[in-house]
Amino acid sequence: MAAHHRKIANQRRDFAHQRRDFAHQLSRRLVNDYDLIVFEDLQIKNMARRPRPRPDGTGGYEANGANAKAGLNRSIHDAGWGEFIAMTIYKAESAGREVIAVDPRNTSRTCSGCGHVSAGNRHGAVFRCLGCGREANADVNAAENILGAGGARQLIAA
């Protein structure tokens, strides 16, 4: 039993190492290849905060979405997103690159072509604009919006 637990602990540690290596490599590549790096500001700390139980007045507790939120917390921590962003910012500073965080609202619902905003623009992995008919990979469309928002912030700051 102890050996079994040790094996699981080793696997977890190996996974954490691999994840950190990957985050180091990817952040290094971003900083080497790009002058401007734009992230969605997902407020990792807020999202990862544990939901507070809500008393229902009868001694029990009503559902507060704790299960769904616990799943989200786990995936955020597993992905190590905050750690990856921190590494990128650190490397960018010493290389003189710019890192900007932008508001994530509507980045996946907005057409990067014409600016039309609608939840109906999104069809899973495909983005199809109800305004102009433009079709694109949904992640690419969102990335274009995020980069555009970062570029706009850069212009305002300049």
Ligand SMILES: [Zn+2]
């Ligand atoms: Zn459009």
